[in-house]
Amino acid sequence: MSVVAHAASLAAEHPEPHTAATGALPRGGGQTVRVPLRLVVGAQYCDAALSVYVKTAALSQRAEGCTAKVAVIAEYLGMSKAAVERGLRHLSQPDIIDGLVEVPTVRRTLRGGRGQSAHRITRELADDELWVRIPVRAAEALTPRLLRLYALLAYATARRIPVTAAELGEQLHHHSGKRAGEHLSERHARRLVDELADTGWLTVHRREGEQGRHAYETHRHPLHSVPAPAAAVAVDEQLPLWDGESPVISDGSGSDLGDGSLASKEDLQTDRLSLTELGGGIRRRRPDRKWAGRSVDNSVPDTFGPGNRVLRTDHETSSSSGIAARPYTGPALQLSPRIWRVLEPVRHELPPLRTFVLRQIARAIGAQLDTGTDEERLTDRITRRYARTTTVRDMGRWLLGAALPRHGCGLDSCESGTVWDTGEPCETCMTNTAVRRARAQREAELTRSEQQLASARRHRLEQARAKDEERQAVRAAVRPAAAPCPVASCRARSGEHCTTPRGRRRHTSHDARTDAVPTAAGYAAASGEDTA
Numbered sequence: 001m002s003v004v005a006h007a008a009s010l011a012a013e014h015p016e017p018h019t020a021a022t023g024a025l026p027r028g029g030g031q032t033v034r035v036p037l038r039l040v041v042g043a044q045y046c047d048a049a050l051s052v053y054v055k056t057a058a059l060s061q062r063a064e065g066c067t068a069k070v071a072v073i074a075e076y077l078g079m080s081k082a083a084v085e086r087g088l089r090h091l092s093q094p095d096i097i098d099g100l101v102e103v104p105t106v107r108r109t110l111r112g113g114r115g116q117s118a119h120r121i122t123r124e125l126a127d128d129e130l131w132v133r134i135p136v137r138a139a140e141a142l143t144p145r146l147l148r149l150y151a152l153l154a155y156a157t158a159r160r161i162p163v164t165a166a167e168l169g170e171q172l173h174h175h176s177g178k179r180a181g182e183h184l185s186e187r188h189a190r191r192l193v194d195e196l197a198d199t200g201w202l203t204v205h206r207r208e209g210e211q212g213r214h215a216y217e218t219h220r221h222p223l224h225s226v227p228a229p230a231a232a233v234a235v236d237e238q239l240p241l242w243d244g245e246s247p248v249i250s251d252g253s254g255s256d257l258g259d260g261s262l263a264s265k266e267d268l269q270t271d272r273l274s275l276t277e278l279g280g281g282i283r284r285r286r287p288d289r290k291w292a293g294r295s296v297d298n299s300v301p302d303t304f305g306p307g308n309r310v311l312r313t314d315h316e317t318s319s320s321s322g323i324a325a326r327p328y329t330g331p332a333l334q335l336s337p338r339i340w341r342v343l344e345p346v347r348h349e350l351p352p353l354r355t356f357v358l359r360q361i362a363r364a365i366g367a368q369l370d371t372g373t374d375e376e377r378l379t380d381r382i383t384r385r386y387a388r389t390t391t392v393r394d395m396g397r398w399l400l401g402a403a404l405p406r407h408g409c410g411l412d413s414c415e416s417g418t419v420w421d422t423g424e425p426c427e428t429c430m431t432n433t434a435v436r437r438a439r440a441q442r443e444a445e446l447t448r449s450e451q452q453l454a455s456a457r458r459h460r461l462e463q464a465r466a467k468d469e470e471r472q473a474v475r476a477a478v479r480p481a482a483a484p485c486p487v488a489s490c491r492a493r494s495g496e497h498c499t500t501p502r503g504r505r506r507h508t509s510h511d512a513r514t515d516a517v518p519t520a521a522g523y524a525a526a527s528g529e530d531t532a
Contacts, residue, residue, distance in 0.1 A: 033057040037130040047144035052087035054139035066120040162210040349395040357396035
């Protein structure tokens with residue numbers, strides 16, 4: 001979810017930022033402008049667009065508006081003319097998402113045809129539109145990407161929204177190279193936060209925010225002067241340029257101020273030669289270099305070894321290597337008094353449990369206590385279920401899966417079909433039980449009816465099959481014997497055509513030829529003899 005959607009959902013929860021009177025300047029901070037939040041979090045705008053917008057908005061507050069040339073704006077911001085033109089192009093054209101133009105621009109030409117600087121103003125913000133206030137000095141002192149990060153943190157600080165480095169990285173995107181359009185990684189975001197803190201525009205309070213997050217405090221002016229950039233270090237002393245997800249550098253090797261070539265690949269010809277270490281005791285000699293082989297230590301440090309497991313005791317060892325595990329030197333697990341009181345019926349079963357399982361049990365109990373469940377109710381629930389259970393193989397799994405979950409209907413006062421406050425049966429559970437019983441009875445009746453219908457259908461089919469077989473047997477018994485074919489070599493069947501001695505097909509069928517053959521009864525009838 002983007003910052004705009006998240007801020008809109010939390011608008012009622014977090015208070016509005018303090019606003020100053022119209023035209024008033026903050027103490028010690030210089031001139032500030034209101035910037036639409038969509039311009040800060042929108043991936044369709046480049047980083048330079050935010051810096052250009054801040055300076056244009058500051059210049060447009062004059063009576064004649066902003067009439068500065070592109071070269072003058074670039075000189076104010078310490079950017080190249082190409083970068084400023086790129087930012088103005090994104091601001092002066094309709095947005096690809098909602099079609100808004102942030103900086104309406106009017107081209108001007110003198111009567112003689114000679115060109116003149118354009119007239120620029122900023123769009124009026126809507127009453128319900130989210131915005132963030134940015135000092136103009138920040139746009140002049142910070143790089144475009146750091147200014148965008150400063151705007152995000154300034155909005156989060158004003159709204160009292162806790163943010164993490166991963167959430168900040170999701171709002172910052174690559175705008176060039178192969179990863180164009182993708183958001184920055186968490187590591188890259190942390191690096192930018194540290195870089196912004198070094199400039200003095202941000203103070204990071206480590207682990208002082210909500211749920212262990214960092215608390216960020218933005219300033220209207222830098223708390224100290226920005227130190228000069230350090231001299232270039234050797235190649236072998238530089239930090240790694242890739243963290244597995246996104247480059248640590250800002251979109252390439254070019255500087256943000258110079259807007260130079262943002263190269264994303266290294267030229268191997270410019271790398272210095274490094275010594276190649278070979279194993280196995282092999283020695284090579286070359287005219288320019290010498291390589292001396294030596295053994296490599298492939299052992300894993302104790303910190304990452306298989307024997308190191310947090311929250312284990314001294315007598316536990318690793319099952320794979322048999323090496324004694326390092327003892328846990330941190331603070332021991334302590335349960336709060338309310339958790340300890342709830343677990344009173346099963347306290348004697350807790351010592352064998354692992355620390356991780358105890359933490360899970362404590363969190364499950366604390367979650368129910370925080371939602372309004374009484375301690376006595378949880379204790380009674382565990383007591384009754386523990387008394388009804390004969391064998392518990394794993395106490396941790398039994399507590400998390402059987403003892404702590406509440407049984408009953410959707411009412412909070414229902415406890416396994418009984419109202420906890422009064423002890424009377426729960427009417428909702430009784431109704432649900434009656435409904436389930438009636439549904440089960442109805443389903444049983446439907447199943448029984450379907451079985452009866454299927455049995456009757458099978459009986460009818462069997463009767464019809466028996467009658468059909470009996471009818472076919474009667475027909476076979478009364479059917480007269482077929483007359484022989486007059487051709488002795490004929491092998492045709494009933495319904496087929498006979499063949500001639502030469503193998504040709506006859507025009508009359510086999511049945512017609514056999515019917516035409518006179519039988520003994522026919523001879524007797526024709527001659528008038530008595531065949532009785």
